[in-house]
Amino acid sequence: QSALTQPASVSGSPGQSITISCTGTSSDVGSYNLVSWYQQHPGKAPKLMIYEVSKRPSGVSNRFSGSKSGNTASLTISGLQAEDEADYYCCSYAGSSTPWVFGGGTKLTVL
Amino acid sequence: EVQLVESGGGLVQPGGSLKLSCAASGFTFSGSAMHWVRQASGKGLEWVGRIRSKANSYATAYAASVKGRFTISRDDSKNTAYLQMNSLKTEDTAVYYCTRHPLTIFGVANWFDPWGQGTLVTVSS
Numbered sequence: 642q643s644a645l646t647q648p649a650s651v652s653g654s655p656g657q658s659i660t661i662s663c664t665g666t667s668s669d670v671g672s673y674n675l676v677s678w679y680q681q682h683p684g685k686a687p688k689l690m691i692y693e694v695s696k697r698p699s700g701v702s703n704r705f706s707g708s709k710s711g712n713t714a715s716l717t718i719s720g721l722q723a724e725d726e727a728d729y730y731c732c733s734y735a736g737s738s739t740p741w742v743f744g745g746g747t748k749l750t751v752l
Numbered sequence: 753e754v755q756l757v758e759s760g761g762g763l764v765q766p767g768g769s770l771k772l773s774c775a776a777s778g779f780t781f782s783g784s785a786m787h788w789v790r791q792a793s794g795k796g797l798e799w800v801g802r803i804r805s806k807a808n809s810y811a812t813a814y815a816a817s818v819k820g821r822f823t824i825s826r827d828d829s830k831n832t833a834y835l836q837m838n839s840l841k842t843e844d845t846a847v848y849y850c851t852r853h854p855l856t857i858f859g860v861a862n863w864f865d866p867w868g869q870g871t872l873v874t875v876s877s
Contacts, residue, residue: 644796677863679797686849686870687797692863730797734862739799740813741787746796 645670645731645744652750658719661747663731664712669742671712675734678707678716681746682727690729691716718749726751754778754866756850761871764840772835772871774850782806783855786826786833787864790846790873800848803833805860818844840875847872 646664653659663670663678670676676694679687689698691707694714704719714733718725731744760772774786785808788800801814803824812824823836833850847870854861 644798675862679864686867687851687864688867689863689865692861692865698865732797732799732864737813739815740802741799743789743797743799 643742645733645742647729647731647744647747649745650748650750652752653718653721654752655721655723657721658717659721659749661716661718661729661731661749663714663716663733663744665714665733665735665742666712669712669733669735670709670714672736673734674709676707676709676714677732678705679730679732680725680727681730687730721751723751725749756852756866756868758848758850758868758871761848761873763874763876765877766840766842766875768840768875769836769838770840770873771837772848772850772873774833774835774868776831776833776852779852780855781831782828783860785853785860786824787851787853788824788833788835789849789851789864789867790844791849791870792843792846795846797849798846800835802853805855808860837873840873842875845873845875 678691681687694709695707735742755777757775785804787802804811821839826833849870850868851864
């Protein structure tokens with residue numbers, strides 16, 4: 642099972658919006674609404690930001706939103722803030738053989 | 753507060769073994785599926801494997817890269833999950849995170865929350 646494909650880096654200025662894509666296949670992202678997104682600051686553990694494609698856990702800012710079209714899921718962050726600068730990873734269910742696959746990660750830089 | 757604390761990491765020679773522990777608190781451990789995810793330095797996250805609850809027969813699943821070498825187990829009486837790593841290779845060097853699929857009113861969730869702080873495993877001669 643190959644990793645999901647994410648851009649290596651994205652950047653934006655404070656207040657702007659950015660979108661991070663996560664491309665899989667019809668065997669993972671395209672077949673299940675079980676995509677989640679994680680934020681990871683340097684030296685820290687990942688933190689859940691979005692689950693089941695577009696749902697936001699309690700305590701996560703509504704500036705974070707998720708969506709999916711076909712084999713590609715997306716994470717959008719609006720009103721960029723300095724503290725959003727981190728690595729972001731998508732994850733999808735991929736079937737019973739190797740159930741979970743992550744994306745390669747995207748480094749978000751807030752200019 | 754829901755908390756996961758990993759321990760047991762360290763330096764081991766190629767071909768050696770190591771057993772990691774994940775101590776859980778603040779939630780119904782016995783009902784949750786427990787997972788291990790690793791991250792090599794400067795690299796992305798890689799799912800390693802999981803163990804389901806007793807209600808789901810303690811079913812395990814593993815990534816192809818560790819299948820046959822790693823074994824996940826759990827002791828619900830101690831609220832602890834384990835990762836036994838055998839025949840270790842240099843490419844197994846990584847921070848190993850413990851995380852869970854929480855049990856919700858709708859059943860076992862399909863997202864990872866929370867994560868432990870991780871424990872570093874270094875495989876080197």
